[in-house]
Amino acid sequence: MPPRYARPRQPKGASTETEIFHAILDTGLVAHVGFVAEDRPMVIPMAYARSGETVYLHGASKARIARLDSVPVCLTVTTLTGIVAARSGFHHSVNYRSAVVHGTARRVEGNEIDAALDAITDHLLPGRSGEVRPMTAQERKATGVVAIEIAHATAKIRTGPPKDDPADLGDGTWAGVLPVVTTLGTGIGDGDTPEGIPEPASLAAARRRFA
């Protein structure tokens, strides 16, 4: 079933286009994954990757998140881009882009495991899976991978200045946007990295992706 990209409730702050939705997922650093555990909600920050209309998550194979199977999951990725200071508390807001994905968890088996884990590594560090040794059988056994096929998705974007009440506009108050900027710095090699070797290409690729 093709995913349903919902027309959001607030037309001013949202987009319905698949490409924009994918871009929000692909340029997000962390997903907040929600599921129901004993009738209570649980929200966990996780690394992830999108591949087509599937989102992959991973965890230790005994972890609760890695054992989710055939249960509904909500996965939300948010990037904050500004704090919106208005002339009244009421109209304060934030600039952001977010994607909310609803789907059903599916435990991943077989060769799809390797592809999913490479995708998760390469989401944060594009190309990194090709810079390191292959996974061992023991590591594969210790890792659980969950797929969420995107069944329903909502993208929201807010940009620009505050929307103040017309009556407040002449009051002399400073109002506008305080930009929130996320940057990736220079890589800090660990103590076992040979001195003088350059940063791998995946770090520059990450800086380009998340710029």
Place this chain on the structure above:
Amino acid sequence: MPPRYARPRQPKGASTETEIFHAILDTGLVAHVGFVAEDRPMVIPMAYARSGETVYLHGASKARIARLDSVPVCLTVTTLTGIVAARSGFHHSVNYRSAVVHGTARRVEGNEIDAALDAITDHLLPGRSGEVRPMTAQERKATGVVAIEIAHATAKIRTGPPKDDPADLGDGTWAGVLPVVTTLGTGIGDGDTPEGIPEPASLAAARRRFA
């Protein structure tokens, strides 16, 4: 009932101290709020504020989030601080701090509404509520405020370089940390802000809080 600060599952990546837990909440920009809607999980990014052992959220009074009452809620605040590049895909990780709060939603009424809304405004822009006009009765009516008393909370922190397998350490691969830095820029006044007036103090206070 005093909140229960859980000893996390991964001792190496976590802290149990109340002060650290509060600091994670107080220096986070956005909360991901999870609740159960028709047996399905829902995760929504939201502005918030902590006041003692209570976390406040707000929304349009008719919005689903603002009408939550006497239902379990999970609220997670995550700040990513680095991407950890190891010598194997398996040991890749992220540096971060996160707080997961479990509690029960309570619809806020009366004078607590005003204090909660000021707290939410002042969380992102410390002191901003004193820089703008007071809330009107109409605005108060249009806003729903939800309190979550912290019943159970978990803090996790990961810092530092990758933890590689000893056998991989001599392989000549670059491994280390790519820092993720969130900064607040210079405020951009909107078209109705009088020319030449300085940035309000709340913007500098925000830069100090989230530095």
